[in-house]
Amino acid sequence: MTAATTTTAPPASGRTEAQEIHFKSDRNAKIRMYLGLAALVIWGLAPFYWMVVTAFRDVGYTFDTTPWPTHVTLDNFRTAFSTDRGNHFGDALVHSIIIGIVTTAVAMLVGVFASYALARLNFPGKYVVLGIILGSSMFPGVALVTPLFKLFGDLGWLTGANYQALIIPNISFALPLTIYTLTAFLAEMPWELEESARIDGCTPGQAFRKIMLPLAAPGLFTTAILAFIASWNEYLLAQQFSTKQTQTVTVAIAAFTGAQPHQEPYTAVMAAGTIVTVPLILMVLVFQRAIVSGLTAGGVKG
Amino acid sequence: MSAVAQSTRGSTKGKPPKERGLHAGQGRQGLLLVAPTLVFLAIIIIYPLLRAIYLSFQKDEGLDPATKLFVSGGSAGLSNYTHWLLQKCGNVDCPPGTIGALFYDALWVTLFFTAVSVIIEVLLGIWFAMIMNRDFKGRGLVRAAILIPWAIPTAVTAKLWYFIFAYDGIANRLLGGVGISPRLWTSDPWSAKFAIIIADVWKTTPFMALLILAGLQLIPGDVYEAAQIDGASKWQTFVRITLPLVKVPLMVAVLFRTLDVLRIYDLPAILTQGAGGTTSLSMLVINQIRQGGFNNASALSTLVFLLIAFTAFLFIRFGGADVIQRPPSSKKKKDQEPAVGNPVAANATSMGA
Numbered sequence: 001m002t003a004a005t006t007t008t009a010p011p012a013s014g015r016t017e018a019q020e021i022h023f024k025s026d027r028n029a030k031i032r033m034y035l036g037l038a039a040l041v042i043w044g045l046a047p048f049y050w051m052v053v054t055a056f057r058d059v060g061y062t063f064d065t066t067p068w069p070t071h072v073t074l075d076n077f078r079t080a081f082s083t084d085r086g087n088h089f090g091d092a093l094v095h096s097i098i099i100g101i102v103t104t105a106v107a108m109l110v111g112v113f114a115s116y117a118l119a120r121l122n123f124p125g126k127y128v129v130l131g132i133i134l135g136s137s138m139f140p141g142v143a144l145v146t147p148l149f150k151l152f153g154d155l156g157w158l159t160g161a162n163y164q165a166l167i168i169p170n171i172s173f174a175l176p177l178t179i180y181t182l183t184a185f186l187a188e189m190p191w192e193l194e195e196s197a198r199i200d201g202c203t204p205g206q207a208f209r210k211i212m213l214p215l216a217a218p219g220l221f222t223t224a225i226l227a228f229i230a231s232w233n234e235y236l237l238a239q240q241f242s243t244k245q246t247q248t249v250t251v252a253i254a255a256f257t258g259a260q261p262h263q264e265p266y267t268a269v270m271a272a273g274t275i276v277t278v279p280l281i282l283m284v285l286v287f288q289r290a291i292v293s294g295l296t297a298g299g300v301k302g
Numbered sequence: 303m304s305a306v307a308q309s310t311r312g313s314t315k316g317k318p319p320k321e322r323g324l325h326a327g328q329g330r331q332g333l334l335l336v337a338p339t340l341v342f343l344a345i346i347i348i349y350p351l352l353r354a355i356y357l358s359f360q361k362d363e364g365l366d367p368a369t370k371l372f373v374s375g376g377s378a379g380l381s382n383y384t385h386w387l388l389q390k391c392g393n394v395d396c397p398p399g400t401i402g403a404l405f406y407d408a409l410w411v412t413l414f415f416t417a418v419s420v421i422i423e424v425l426l427g428i429w430f431a432m433i434m435n436r437d438f439k440g441r442g443l444v445r446a447a448i449l450i451p452w453a454i455p456t457a458v459t460a461k462l463w464y465f466i467f468a469y470d471g472i473a474n475r476l477l478g479g480v481g482i483s484p485r486l487w488t489s490d491p492w493s494a495k496f497a498i499i500i501a502d503v504w505k506t507t508p509f510m511a512l513l514i515l516a517g518l519q520l521i522p523g524d525v526y527e528a529a530q531i532d533g534a535s536k537w538q539t540f541v542r543i544t545l546p547l548v549k550v551p552l553m554v555a556v557l558f559r560t561l562d563v564l565r566i567y568d569l570p571a572i573l574t575q576g577a578g579g580t581t582s583l584s585m586l587v588i589n590q591i592r593q594g595g596f597n598n599a600s601a602l603s604t605l606v607f608l609l610i611a612f613t614a615f616l617f618i619r620f621g622g623a624d625v626i627q628r629p630p631s632s633k634k635k636k637d638q639e640p641a642v643g644n645p646v647a648a649n650a651t652s653m654g655a
Contacts, residue, residue, distance in 0.1 A: 036433035037444050044447035044508060048454065050472060051462045063470040114339040123332025132340065136347045138558070140565035140610055142584040143603040146357060146596050147350035172346035175339055233455035235568045236584070240591075250457035254572045266465050273458040280453040288446040295512055 048277070055271040062266050076271035085257050088244065089272050092252035095163075096232055096276075099248060102167050103231040104224050107174040112220070114175075115182035120191065137176035141236045144169065152241060161245035169237045174227040181226060181294050185219030222294040225283055232280070249276045351607065358382050358601035362594070382601035401590050405602070408586040411579055414495065416563040419502045420556060426503065427510030427555070428548075434511065435518045448508035456505065460572035463501040464488060467573075494578030498569050506562075510555050517551035518544065557617040564610050583609075 057064060058071035059079075081090045117123065118130065148169065152158050157165040189212070197207035235250040242251055253276065256269050284291060359377060384390045386405045396402035434444060451459070466473050467487030474484035487497045521544070529539045567584035574580045581589070583606050590599040 033433065033436055033438060037438060037440070040430060040433060040444055041447040043504070044450045047462055047466060047504065048450050050466065051458075054465065063468070063472075063475075065472060065475050110338045110342060113335040117332040117335035121328045121332035121335070123329040123336075126332065129336050129340065132343060135614075136343050138561045138610060138614055139347055139351075140584065140603070140606050142565060142567060142587045143354055143607045144346070144350045145587065145591060146600045146603065147353035148346075149591070149596070150353070150357070151350070169346055172342050175342055179339065229453060233457070235455070235457045235572075236588075240588070250455050250568075253455075253461055254457045256461075264464075264468070266468070269461050270465060273454075273461055277454050277458055280455075281450055284449045284453050285446050288442055288449060291449065292445055292512055295509070 048281075051270045051277070052274050054267055055274040057267055059265075059267045076267040077275070079265065079268040080272040080275065087252065087256055088247060089249070089252045089256075089275075092247045092249045093275070095242075095246050096249040099163060099166050099170060099246075100228045100231040102163070103170040103174055104227045106167075107171050107178045107227045108220070108224055110171070111175055111178035111182055111223070114179050115186050118179065118183045119186035133176045133179055136172065137180070141169075141173070144237065145240050148237075149240070158241060159243060161243070163246055165241045166234075166238055166246055166248065169241075170231045170234055173234065174230050177230055178223050178227050181223045182219060185223070185294070186216070189215055189219075218290050219294070222287065222290040225287060225291065226294060229280060229283075232276075354600040354607075355604055357597045358604050360597045362597045382598050383605070385598055386602055386605060401586065401593065401595075402598075404581060404586060407579060408581050408583045411495065411581065412564060412566065412583045415499060415502070415566055415582065416560055419499050419506075419563050420559050422499070422503050423507045423510045423559060424552070424556060426507045427514050428552075430507065430511035431514035431518055432544075434515050445512075448511065451505045451507075452509050454505070456568040457572055459501055459505050460569050463497065463504075464573050467497050488574050489577040491578040494574045494580050498566075498573055498580055501569055501573060502563065502566070506559060510559065513551055513555040514548055517548035521547050553617070553621050557614065557621065560617070561610050561614060564613060565606065 053067070053069060054062070055076050056072050056074075057069040057076070058073045059075065061069070061071055064070065080087075083090070114129075114133075118126065149158070152162075152165045156162075191212075193211050193215070194207050197211045198204065202210065233250065234248070235254065238248040239251050239254070242248055249272075253269060253272050256265060256272065359379065359382070361377070361381070381390075385396070385402055389396045389403055389405065391397070391400065391402050430448070434441075438444075454462070465471055468474075469484060469486065471487075473487060478484060485493045487493045525543055525547075526539065529543055534542070565584050566582050567588070570576060570580045570582050571585050571588070576585055576589075583602070587599050587603045587606065590602060
């Protein structure tokens, strides 16, 4: 970043020369900081903004470089949902939502038990278990394709509406993430409150329901969002194992075909991309603080 | 280092509250609670891994190049591995252009992506984190803005950059504005490689920055005050204090990002489709599967797995990436800052890709 140029204003009255120098360097540091922050915001927003703007451009003006479309239209969204070219984006949205919800629910259910044990209990082999969980998160998905092809093929899952062929791998991908995030959250919970509640006469069930669950809710919720995003964004195995009845949005967008062969339907793809991204962005906007603390395992305060 | 490390040690992870004694039955309870997870991982990760290794020693159906006879399976010995590592199709060298002859190209380009992407991401990530590690208004806006690239599905990211890098697209227009002639971003060998790296860096740097930021925020302010009183320059403060103190979270982040790029698939598969020599190792596996060479593909995917496992081993053994934090007492390592961050989430958007 370029250093900010300073405007040499006459010293404001009431400041000594030393104070003035300090004030100026302080102001320069502030200007530099805000320039840096602006760069970060542009970094995150600019390409995304370009996608949204293109989604609203008339297809004849695809490569216009105006910051907002001169011919605003919703045609691209209609094109994205139309099925007359063998695209089934609308169905894919439904499939991805189903797969995402089931994946998230199962991963949370299974993960919550493991996370509780890892955060609160001492048991033999605890670090071996942690190692296996972390190792799984590093596992190359591509190494699963051939064996799962054989396995799912033998089970007859590679035809028709067999969602489990996509859900089961997604769960095992989402589990390490879920457990890692939840363990961090649960380790930071004030568990003494549970015992206080018991001393005050709560039953274990009441203590859990009335005291601990509300406290754990933000952590649980954040983890669920992360698991859903993970499932929503999966591409490699979805591309290999999905059928027409289970095709996910990432596969649909990657395979989007235009009116003529070799004609890239840029604007329609940007519209489809906008549709699958905006819900995630809204989630990130609303829950950004919780998500960041989840991503950084509670390392961030404030 | 050690004195400071002492004061920043604050990991509560994996430590039961001290005041609770070890309940009888805690061990069994713990194992019961993690059992469902282990079953899942066994079915979907461990069993397939073993099966892939088994398959990699089986012959693919097809004409045996040596005998010209049709074979349907049978033991292949190491021939699937020599096919990739020695570029042998049967007893002869694989003809140029066939998938078998592409192994070292794919390996090289994958390592190139990994090295360049991760180095850029570390440098930018540290810079981003230093910017965000201040008190400023609009913290939430900045955080949300840099989380956007992370939340967009990689498949969409690839399509978005495919549009940005189109010949008539905005990237070439902007370059034209400063007098640089347009380039074929998705097919020219060097441009295509950097198109993928740019898209990858855009997507994952924010995440790196957040992990590093979490590490920075654990550094107590009085350390910096002391440095200032002792008259340390900004650069000295950064090199002598900041870097050593964020080393562990940084190494963990670097480890996970490295492993992530080593298995890169979505971006090159959609953005360049392998044009300009951008076929990554994972893409090569899928290409081999599409040609029906399941067992050969299994050998290749096993090689990818070994590469990733070996890299992880090197990092954890020699790089100080302490991914599993044991309670400080239980290990001979002394004075370790807590590793901060949830690097697993880095893969949230590129799971298994």
